[in-house]
Amino acid sequence: MHTQSLATRILRTRFAKRVWRKLFGAQSWAKRAGTFREKEAHGLIQRSNYAYGMLRAADTAKFFGKSAVTACEFGVATGMGLINMTQLAELIEAETGVKFRVVGFDTGAGLPAPSGYKDHPELWSSGDFSMGDPDLLRRRLAGKAELVIGDIKDTIGAFTRTLTTDCPLGFVSIDVDIYSGTVAALQGLLGQCEAYLPAISFYLDDVASYFSNEACGELCAVDEHNAAYPQRPIYSDKSLPRGRFEPFADWYRSMYVGHILDHPYRNHARERGSLSLQDHLKFMAALR
Known part of the structure; x- marks a missing residue:
């Protein structure tokens, strides 16, 4: 461990970094000696979509003076994504100082029966992606995440009422496959x-x-949500792939941003001193 730490310190010197990147490429250097952020920007963190979204959430929370943030996964299935989310939460807290509340939602019995063409019955059937034993998954989570079992339309209201200004919602993964489940999940944006x-x-x-x-x-559910709730719209993430080293990663197309347009921060300027042009560039660069 000591040798690895010393090697990493050497590789992080300006000269060694320049030489290594020249010989082997920037991604190779990031893999061996990069910081968490550098590895994330190169797509080297497992489940890159979650790493990106959760880091965005932590950075945004910190930018607005929050020390904790909530991250949710709708559609847990066997739990691999939720477990990975708890691991990422620890890494990102170490990087940013922002703590995570992690919550997973699932029926526990797989997909409900499709109710019409909007639910893609040509693709999905009742019982697909069953979780198995929820108690076993809870033991594997070891208290690092909450697991909410039941139809999302029946559980989302109670969860939404637990959200607070001290630990606001900042990242959401929706992998429920069908329209009706997505509609239910998006009700969590209405608190x-x-x-x-x-x-x-x-x-x-x-x-x-x-x-x-x-x-x-999911696309239909988002479009209907935007039409019904114009102050809480969801649009594609316009920042990708800026600042990243993978210009065409498939998951970029799946990243969106929910905009809380009635939030006080989006209606009144925060109190702060005036900024020079250079300071303003730094101010905006905090969120890339």
């Missing part, structure tokens, strides 16, 4: 405005397949 960050990173899993379209599934 008190200050229970959310002004901008929330979203990962939508089922929006880029051959069958994906705005008349069905």
